[in-house]
Amino acid sequence: MGVTQTMLEAEQRVSLRAGAREPARRRRKRKGWVPYVMLSPLVVLIAAFVAYPVGSVVYYSFQNYNIVEPFLNGFAGWSNYSTMLRHDPLFWSSLLFTGKWVVTEVVLQLILGMILALIMNEAFRWRGFTRAAVFAPWAVSGVLTTTIWLLLYDPQAGIVNYLSNIGLAPRGFAILADTHTVFWGAVLAELWRGVPFFAIIILADLQSIPRELIEAANCDGANAWTRFRWVILPHLRDAVILSTLLRCVWEFNNVDLLFTLTNGGPGTETTTLPLYVARQAIDNHNFGYGAALTMAGFAILFVFSMIYLKLSKFGASTGYRT
Amino acid sequence: MNRYVGRLAVGLAAGSMAATGIGVGAASASNAHRAVAHRxxxxxxxxxxxxxxxxxxxxxxxxxxxxxxxxxxxxxxxxxxxxxxxxxxxxxxxxxxxxxxxxxxxxxxxxxxxxxxxxxxxxxxxxxxxxxxxxxxxxxxxxxxxxxxxxxxxxxxxxVPATLWCNLNILRPAGVTCPTTWNAFFTDAVKLTNANKGIYGFTMRGAAGATTQLIDEMISYAGLERFFQPNGKTSLQSPRVLQFLQKFVGLYKKATSAADVDNSYLQMVAEFDSNKVGMMLHNLGSYASNVAAVGGKQNLVGEPDPAGPFNHGRVTMAAPGxxxxxxxxxxxxxxxxxxxxxxxxxxxxxxxxxxxxxxxxxxxxxxxxxxxxxxxxxxxxxxxLSSKNTYAVSLPNYLPQYGAIQNNSDPLWQEVMTGQITPAQWLDQLCSALDQAQSLWTHGHK
CATH class of the missing domain: 3.40.190.10 (Periplasmic binding protein-like II)
Known part of the structure; x- marks a missing residue:
C-alpha cells in the first residue's frame, strides 16, 4: 500500500511537471520569429558598424596590403605580427610611451578633477560662473586646444617669451622642441582639456550623496578628511571606476591633440601607438601592417578593460562601514 | 484609362511640336534642337x-x-x-x-x-x-x-624649383647680400643672427617636408650628377653629402630658433614672414606670402640654390618639383x-x-x-634652369615609395637636430631605403 501510494504520487509529480512544461513550449511556439524580427535591426547595426569593421581589420592584419606596391599584396600569414613583435623597435617604444601617457594623464586628471569637483560642490559666491569656467575647456576641440597651446608655447610670442623677459626661462626656449620638456608640455595641454571631464562626472555624483549622511558624519565628529575618506569616496566609487576606464581608453586612442601639437616628435619622442598606426597606414600606405598594429591596440584595451572591471568590482555595493 | 493615354499623347505631340518649333520655321527648329541637345x-x-x-x-x-x-x-x-x-x-x-x-x-x-x-x-x-x-x-x-x-x-x-629666399630687411642692415655659394650661406647665416633680439639668420625645416628639402640641398652642395649610380645605389651616400649635413645641422640653435625642430612648411614660412629671419630654403611656391610679408618686391630676393664647394662655379640643382x-x-x-x-x-x-x-x-x-x-x-x-652653367638632377619621383621614404626620414631628422642620432646614421637609413626601393623598382620592371 505504502509503496503503491508512493508510486502513484511519483507518477502524479511527473505528469504535473509534464503539464507544466507544455504551456511553456506552446508559448515559445506562439512567439515564433517575432523576437528575432524585433532584435534584427540591432543585429544588423552591430554587424554593420562593429563586426564588419573589426572583421576587416582582422582580415587585413593577415595580408600584405600596400596600395602603392600592389604587386606584393597577398596573404601574409603571421608575418605582420611577427615583424611587429620581433623586429619593430618603434612598436615597443610607442607602446611604452602610450602607457606612460595614459597613466600620467588619467592619474593627474582624476586628482585635479576630484579637487575641482569638491570645491565646486561647496556653496560660494560666483559658483555658477566658476563651474562654467571650469567646464569650458571640455567643449573645446582637440585641434583648437592645440592652437591655443601652440600660441602659449611659442618662443617668440607666447608666455615663454614673457617668462624670458623676466628671467624665468632662457631666451628662445621652445618647450615642444626639447626632448626633456615636450612630454610635460603635451601633458599640460591635455590636462587643460581633460580635467573638466572628471570634474563634471564627480560633481554630478557628489550631488547625489544624501545630505543626511554628511550630517550624520558631522554629528559623529568626523573631520573633512574622514568625511571624504569614509563617506564621500565610497559613494563615488563606481563613478570613478567608470570615468577612469573611459578616460584610459580615450587617452590610449588620443590622436587629435598629439598629432597636431607634436606630430609624435621631436623624432618619435611623443609617438603613441595610434599615431604610429596612422603613420604606417596613411603615410606609408602599409594597411596590412597598420591593421596588425591596430589589432595589438585593440587586444591590449580589451584585456585591460576586462581585468580593470573585474579587479575594481564595478557595480558592487558601496559597502559603507558601520 | 484610355482617355488619359489619349491626353498624354496629345500633350506629348504638342510639347514636341513646341519644342522643335514645327509651324514656326526650319531655322527655329534647328536652334531649338541645339538648345535641347545642349541641355x-x-x-x-x-x-x-x-x-x-x-x-x-x-x-x-x-x-x-x-x-x-x-x-x-x-x-x-x-x-x-x-x-x-x-x-x-x-x-x-x-x-x-x-x-x-x-x-x-x-x-x-x-x-x-x-x-x-x-x-x-x-x-x-x-x-x-x-x-x-x-x-x-x-x-x-x-x-x-x-x-x-x-x-x-x-x-x-x-x-617649383628649390629657392633660397633672402629678406633684405634683415640682410641690408648687416651689409650682407643674398649668398651665391654654400660657404657664404653658412657664414652669413651666423653673421645675421642676434638671438637676444630674436633675429635669426636662417629658418630650418625640421618637421614634415624636411627630407624633401634636404635632398635638394644635398644634391646642390655635393654637386651630384645623378641620383642613382649605374649599380643601383644612390649617390647621396657620399662624404660630400655627409659634410653638408654636419655643417647644416650645425646651424641649428646657432643661426636658427630652437623651435625650428617643429617647423613644417607653415611654421617655417610664418617664421620667415615675421621679418625676424634673414634666409629660408623653400621652393618658389611661397613667393606670394613672402612678398606680402616683407613689404614688397624690393625687400625680397629669390635665388637658385647656391653653388657648392665641389662644383667649380657650376650650379647643381635638383630638377624642379x-x-x-x-x-x-x-x-x-x-x-x-x-x-x-x-x-x-x-x-x-x-x-x-x-x-x-x-x-x-x-x-x-x-x-x-x-x-x-x-x-x-x-x-x-x-x-x-636655361643656363649652360647649371646642371639639373632628376629626382626618383617614379618610385611609388619615394614619398613614404621621405616621410619616414622626417622624424629621424628631428632626432639629428636634437642630437639623438648622428647625421651619418640619418643618411645611412635614407640611402638604405632608397636603394631598396630602387632595387624593387628595377627588378619589378625586368
Missing amino acids: TQSVTITFWDDNGGPRTPLYEHLIPIFERQNPGIKVKYVGIPDTSVLEKYDTAIQGGSPPDIAAIPGGDLSAIIAQNALISLNKYYQNSKIYGQILPTLLKPTQAISPNGKTLYALPFSG LDTYGIFKASKHQAQAWKFEQFLLGAEANGYWNKNVGQLPANKNVLKQAWVHQQQPVGALLAA
Missing part, C-alpha cells in the same frame, strides 16, 4: 585643387571663364588642404569616388599611378591645341614618372575633363595662375609675358 549634354565635372585655400581665388577666377567658353560643361571646384593631399586622393581612389580631374603634386604622382587610377593623356595631348607648348624641362620629368617612362599620366602646369593635372580612370566625363585641362594649360590660364602664385609656368608661350621677367625670383630661376 541634355550639359555635364558637371569635379575638379580637386591640391592647395585649397590660398589658391582657391585663382580657380574661382578661371572656372567661370572656362564655363562661358564651354556652355555644356560645369566645373565643381573642391579645395583640398595641401597637408593631406595624397591621403585624400588615396581614400577617394580606394573608395571608388575620385574626382574627374585633379591637380596632383609631382611627388605624389607615382603613388597615384601605382593605384592604376589615371588615364594616359598622350593621345589627348598629341591631338590638342596645346601640343608642343609644354616646356620639355617640365614635360620630360613628368613622363619619366610613369613605369615605362613614356606615358603621360598627367601634364605639368607649373615648376612639379605641379600636374591628371584625369581619373573612374571619370565618366573624361573628354570634358580634358577640355578643362587643355584650358588650364593654355597660355592665358597658365600665365594667370603662375603669375599670381609666382611659380614657373609650364606653357612656353607664357614665357613671352612681361610678368615672367618682372618677378625677380621667377626670372632668376628660369635663367638658372
Whole structure:
C-alpha cells in the first residue's frame, strides 16, 4: 500500500511537471520569429558598424596590403605580427610611451578633477560662473586646444617669451622642441582639456550623496578628511571606476591633440601607438601592417578593460562601514 | 484609362511640336534642337585643387571663364588642404569616388599611378591645341614618372624649383647680400643672427617636408650628377653629402630658433614672414606670402640654390618639383575633363595662375609675358634652369615609395637636430631605403 501510494504520487509529480512544461513550449511556439524580427535591426547595426569593421581589420592584419606596391599584396600569414613583435623597435617604444601617457594623464586628471569637483560642490559666491569656467575647456576641440597651446608655447610670442623677459626661462626656449620638456608640455595641454571631464562626472555624483549622511558624519565628529575618506569616496566609487576606464581608453586612442601639437616628435619622442598606426597606414600606405598594429591596440584595451572591471568590482555595493 | 493615354499623347505631340518649333520655321527648329541637345549634354565635372585655400581665388577666377567658353560643361571646384593631399586622393581612389580631374603634386604622382587610377593623356595631348607648348624641362620629368617612362599620366602646369629666399630687411642692415655659394650661406647665416633680439639668420625645416628639402640641398652642395649610380645605389651616400649635413645641422640653435625642430612648411614660412629671419630654403611656391610679408618686391630676393664647394662655379640643382593635372580612370566625363585641362594649360590660364602664385609656368608661350621677367625670383630661376652653367638632377619621383621614404626620414631628422642620432646614421637609413626601393623598382620592371 505504502509503496503503491508512493508510486502513484511519483507518477502524479511527473505528469504535473509534464503539464507544466507544455504551456511553456506552446508559448515559445506562439512567439515564433517575432523576437528575432524585433532584435534584427540591432543585429544588423552591430554587424554593420562593429563586426564588419573589426572583421576587416582582422582580415587585413593577415595580408600584405600596400596600395602603392600592389604587386606584393597577398596573404601574409603571421608575418605582420611577427615583424611587429620581433623586429619593430618603434612598436615597443610607442607602446611604452602610450602607457606612460595614459597613466600620467588619467592619474593627474582624476586628482585635479576630484579637487575641482569638491570645491565646486561647496556653496560660494560666483559658483555658477566658476563651474562654467571650469567646464569650458571640455567643449573645446582637440585641434583648437592645440592652437591655443601652440600660441602659449611659442618662443617668440607666447608666455615663454614673457617668462624670458623676466628671467624665468632662457631666451628662445621652445618647450615642444626639447626632448626633456615636450612630454610635460603635451601633458599640460591635455590636462587643460581633460580635467573638466572628471570634474563634471564627480560633481554630478557628489550631488547625489544624501545630505543626511554628511550630517550624520558631522554629528559623529568626523573631520573633512574622514568625511571624504569614509563617506564621500565610497559613494563615488563606481563613478570613478567608470570615468577612469573611459578616460584610459580615450587617452590610449588620443590622436587629435598629439598629432597636431607634436606630430609624435621631436623624432618619435611623443609617438603613441595610434599615431604610429596612422603613420604606417596613411603615410606609408602599409594597411596590412597598420591593421596588425591596430589589432595589438585593440587586444591590449580589451584585456585591460576586462581585468580593470573585474579587479575594481564595478557595480558592487558601496559597502559603507558601520 | 484610355482617355488619359489619349491626353498624354496629345500633350506629348504638342510639347514636341513646341519644342522643335514645327509651324514656326526650319531655322527655329534647328536652334531649338541645339538648345535641347545642349541641355541634355550639359555635364558637371569635379575638379580637386591640391592647395585649397590660398589658391582657391585663382580657380574661382578661371572656372567661370572656362564655363562661358564651354556652355555644356560645369566645373565643381573642391579645395583640398595641401597637408593631406595624397591621403585624400588615396581614400577617394580606394573608395571608388575620385574626382574627374585633379591637380596632383609631382611627388605624389607615382603613388597615384601605382593605384592604376589615371588615364594616359598622350593621345589627348598629341591631338590638342596645346601640343608642343609644354616646356620639355617640365614635360620630360613628368613622363619619366610613369613605369615605362613614356606615358603621360598627367601634364605639368607649373615648376617649383628649390629657392633660397633672402629678406633684405634683415640682410641690408648687416651689409650682407643674398649668398651665391654654400660657404657664404653658412657664414652669413651666423653673421645675421642676434638671438637676444630674436633675429635669426636662417629658418630650418625640421618637421614634415624636411627630407624633401634636404635632398635638394644635398644634391646642390655635393654637386651630384645623378641620383642613382649605374649599380643601383644612390649617390647621396657620399662624404660630400655627409659634410653638408654636419655643417647644416650645425646651424641649428646657432643661426636658427630652437623651435625650428617643429617647423613644417607653415611654421617655417610664418617664421620667415615675421621679418625676424634673414634666409629660408623653400621652393618658389611661397613667393606670394613672402612678398606680402616683407613689404614688397624690393625687400625680397629669390635665388637658385647656391653653388657648392665641389662644383667649380657650376650650379647643381635638383630638377624642379612639379605641379600636374591628371584625369581619373573612374571619370565618366573624361573628354570634358580634358577640355578643362587643355584650358588650364593654355597660355592665358597658365600665365594667370603662375603669375599670381609666382611659380614657373609650364606653357612656353607664357614665357613671352612681361610678368615672367618682372618677378625677380621667377626670372632668376628660369635663367638658372636655361643656363649652360647649371646642371639639373632628376629626382626618383617614379618610385611609388619615394614619398613614404621621405616621410619616414622626417622624424629621424628631428632626432639629428636634437642630437639623438648622428647625421651619418640619418643618411645611412635614407640611402638604405632608397636603394631598396630602387632595387624593387628595377627588378619589378625586368
